[in-house]
Amino acid sequence: MAQDLPRGLEAAQVASWELPNVPAAARIARQAAARQLNEWGLEHLVATVQLIVSELVTNAIS
Numbered sequence: 080m081a082q083d084l085p086r087g088l089e090a091a092q093v094a095s096w097e098l099p100n101v102p103a104a105a106r107i108a109r110q111a112a113a114r115q116l117n118e119w120g121l122e123h124l125v126a127t128v129q130l131i132v133s134e135l136v137t138n139a140i141s
């Protein structure tokens with residue numbers, strides 16, 4: 080897995096999820112991202128990241 084990490088990041092700084100190919104995937108991804116950001120102490124980024132994640136996942140399942 081270490082070779083799959085973005086350069087300069089430790090494993091504890093990266094999160095990924097497998098999402099179902101259903102319309103609810105965007106909601107699931109937003110919730111997962113918010114939980115992860117809260118765990119990392121980055122609550123101030125939740126709204127922005129949720130918007131980005133929602134757009135990316137919506138485009139991926141469309």
